[in-house]
Amino acid sequence: MASIRKRGERWQARITRKGFPPEVKSFGTRAGAEQWARSIESEMDRGIYVSRSPAEQVTFSEILDLYMKEVSPNHKGYLAEIAKLKAVQRLRMGQMMLANVTPKVMAEYRDERLKTCRPNTVIRDLAALSSVFNYCIKEWRYAIINPVAAIRKPSMPPGRNRVLDAAEEKRLLEALRPIKNRNIYMRPLVIVALETAMRRGELLGLEWRYVDLIKRTAFLPDTKNGTSRTVPLSERAISELTTLPRSIGGLVFPIKWSAMEYCFQRGVKRAELVNVRFHDLRHTATTRLSEKLPNLIELAAVTGHKNVQMLARYYHPKAEDLAQKIG
Known part of the structure; x- marks a missing residue:
């Protein structure tokens, strides 16, 4: 039987039962203390009791510190993940006890993020936090629920379907010609992207030791x-690669991500193109490759998509072209 006593302005409930650790918690009312005690004793009777005390004695910020130290380094893109989690630590939620980060708190976080971020960004942020809570539950054995799983996720916006036509490509490549202070690697980078459908990170991480100009292939180890x-390389891609100077570091395109994005957007502006991002080159390349590789398995082997659903997001045929095919 739990003991309930008043201490100052609050009511303290204490449960002491053989085979279980002591449980103590304070409430603003006697009714609240009695209700909590009944629920804990009921769980003990049914054999489903797990102590909540550890989750009530550690802050969410401390949990994030531990997660970033032990778990994040094992993830791809862990630096971006750490940046997300450090931002959460600075919020009011970060200073709460782990047990107090409820679905209501998480819903408030979602709504605040949606005021300044796109839905897909918020979805990724929630996914990162969900991984933290799941790890707490499964590996560290905290008696909590995953509050992210209990809230509504933002609706995903329609996927982009921006594909450059031949005239737009010509204007873009002309705008990226290496004159004056323009980066000599930008134009070849865009051409290889259009020929291979490689991702931005794959292109910027590509090393010469993995490029075989004779066999016309580029190996991506990670x-x-x-x-x-x-990845097979077209004759056009090989032509561009053979003219590139070799960097000391071994990278085919020795450009930092930020510098590449800046140069690309300047080129888009000079070419007077509308609503064009670097990732649209992957959409364009996949759509063009689909005409040469109608076999979906072969196409996915080139683009690196693991299933047809994901591949379909990057394939954007024109209705008039399909009309020509069906006769």
């Missing part, structure tokens, strides 16, 4: 999907 793949 991709977004966690698997390696070998």
Whole structure:
């Protein structure tokens, strides 16, 4: 039987039962203390009791520190993940006890993020936090629920379907010609992207030791999907690669991500193109490759997509072209 006593302005409930650790918690009312005690004793009777005390004695920020130290380094893109989690630590939620990070708190976090971020960004942020809570539950054995799983996720916006036509490509490549202070690697980078459908990170991480100009292949040892793949290179891609100067570091395109994005957007502006991002080159390349590789398995082997559903997001045929095919 739990003991209930008043201490100052609050009511303290204490449960002491053989075979279980002592449980103590304070409430603003006697009714609240009695209700909590009944629920804990009921769980003990049914054999489903797990102590909540550890989750009530550690802050969410402390949990994030431990997660970033022990778990994040094993993830791809862990630096970006750590940046997300450090941002959460600075919020009011970060200073709460782990047990107090409820679905209501998480819903408030979601709504605040949606005021300044796109839905897909918020979805990724929630996914990162969900991984933290799941790890707490499964590996560290905290008696909590995953509050992310209990809230509504933002609706995903329609996927982009921006594909450059031949005239737009010509204007973009002309705008990226290496004159004056323009980066000499940008134009070849865009051409290889259009010829191979490689991701931005795959291109910027590509090393000469993995490029075989004779066999016309580029080996990617570490991709977004966690698997390696070998990408075939067209004659046009080979032509561009053979003219490139070799960097001391061994990278085919020795450009930092931020510098590449800046140069690309300047080129888009000079070419007077509308609503074009670097990732749209992958959409464009996949759509073009689908005409040369109608076999979906072969096409996915080149682009690196693991299933047809994901591949379909990057394939954007024109209705008039399909009309020509069906006769």
